[in-house]
Amino acid sequence: MKLGLIGCGNIGKFLLQAINNDGLLPGGRIVAIYARREEVAAQLAEEFRTQPYRDVDELLKSDVDLVIEAATIEAAEEYALKVLKSGKDLLLSSIGVMANSAFEEQSNQICKLNNVNILLPSGAIGGLDVLKSAKAVNGLESVCITTRKPPNALPAGSSVTEETVLFEGTAAEAIKQFPRNINVAIVLSMAGLGSEKTKVKIIADPNVLKNNHLIEASGSFGKLKLEVENDPMPNNPKTSYLAALSVLATLQNKEKSVQIG
Numbered sequence: 343m344k345l346g347l348i349g350c351g352n353i354g355k356f357l358l359q360a361i362n363n364d365g366l367l368p369g370g371r372i373v374a375i376y377a378r379r380e381e382v383a384a385q386l387a388e389e390f391r392t393q394p395y396r397d398v399d400e401l402l403k404s405d406v407d408l409v410i411e412a413a414t415i416e417a418a419e420e421y422a423l424k425v426l427k428s429g430k431d432l433l434l435s436s437i438g439v440m441a442n443s444a445f446e447e448q449s450n451q452i453c454k455l456n457n458v459n460i461l462l463p464s465g466a467i468g469g470l471d472v473l474k475s476a477k478a479v480n481g482l483e484s485v486c487i488t489t490r491k492p493p494n495a496l497p498a499g500s501s502v503t504e505e506t507v508l509f510e511g512t513a514a515e516a517i518k519q520f521p522r523n524i525n526v527a528i529v530l531s532m533a534g535l536g537s538e539k540t541k542v543k544i545i546a547d548p549n550v551l552k553n554n555h556l557i558e559a560s561g562s563f564g565k566l567k568l569e570v571e572n573d574p575m576p577n578n579p580k581t582s583y584l585a586a587l588s589v590l591a592t593l594q595n596k597e598k599s600v601q602i603g
């Protein structure tokens with residue numbers, strides 16, 4: 343599998359190290375990268391033996407099979423449809439882009455037309471398998487996520503000195519107000535009840551060191567309660583290490599003949 347990468351920050355660099363240097367995706371390699379700053383792309387290209395591109399249109403002319411977006415929601419909005427139109431599969435890290443229903447519909451149509459797929463990793467959370475199963479008979483009744491992070495992992499920053507609820511509302515509204523922090527709410531919405539019915543609470547808490555996500559759901563299947571206590575990535579405390587791992591795992595699973603979950 344030949345991979346292209348858009349966005350070379352925290353998740354992007356993790357993937358370059360894991361795939362190109364540590365060989366953790368057998369048969370796969372990141373052969374093309376695009377970073378906004380050319381000097382960053384050039385340095386990473388040398389370190390991880392890959393080809394830097396000056397723009398995404400040029401990258402899409404190469405023979406990559408799948409493009410990984412690891413940038414921002416804005417970048418996903420700018421590039422995702424181009425990727426699909428060029429006949430490549432797309433893996434999105436900035437899943438919040440899918441909260442825009444016009445975008446979701448358009449990307450679905452292009453996928454069908456071009457016979458390509460979009461992969462959405464579970465990111466910094468789990469439990470999506472339970473929601474999907476519960477939904478199979480329309481038996482899902484409620485889903486909510488409570489995200490508790492140290493203040494430096496949220497836009498509030500160090501101004502928050504005691505436990506503070508920054509947001510309480512729908513996933514649709516949460517991703518508008520916290521586009522860099524709550525992508526998990528959108529993948530949860532897509533697996534479950536949609537972004538208008540999925541409830542979100544975001545808490546900045548100076549007493550915690552980890553990025554904590556508590557997922558609660560109920561329905562005809564029973565009840566789900568799942569808490570993930572994530573270690574942050576060293577280079578970007580806003581992102582949990584599990585989010586980067588889940589991108590790698592999604593790529594590893596893509597090629598497997600036995601699909602679990």
Ligand SMILES: NC(=O)C1=CN([C@@H]2O[C@H](COP(=O)(O)OP(=O)(O)OC[C@H]3O[C@@H](n4cnc5c(N)ncnc54)[C@H](OP(=O)(O)O)[C@@H]3O)[C@@H](O)[C@H]2O)C=CC1
Binds near residue numbers: 351378529
């Ligand atoms: N699904 C999930 O569970 C999770 C999703 N995420 C999301 O994944 C994405 C990547 O996260 P992470 O790697 O930690 O973020 P980082 O901020 O560490 O890296 C993002 C990189 O994207 C680059 N970038 C920004 N805009 C563009 C653009 N238009 N074109 C190309 N590159 C661009 C930035 O470049 P520059 O250095 O020049 O600014 C930066 O290097 C984010 O949107 C984040 O919110 C994160 C955690 C969990």
Ligand SMILES: O=C([O-])CC(=O)C(=O)O
Binds near residue numbers: 521522572581
């Ligand atoms: O990494 C996390 O804990 C979650 C996150 O930032 C996001 O969903 O955008």
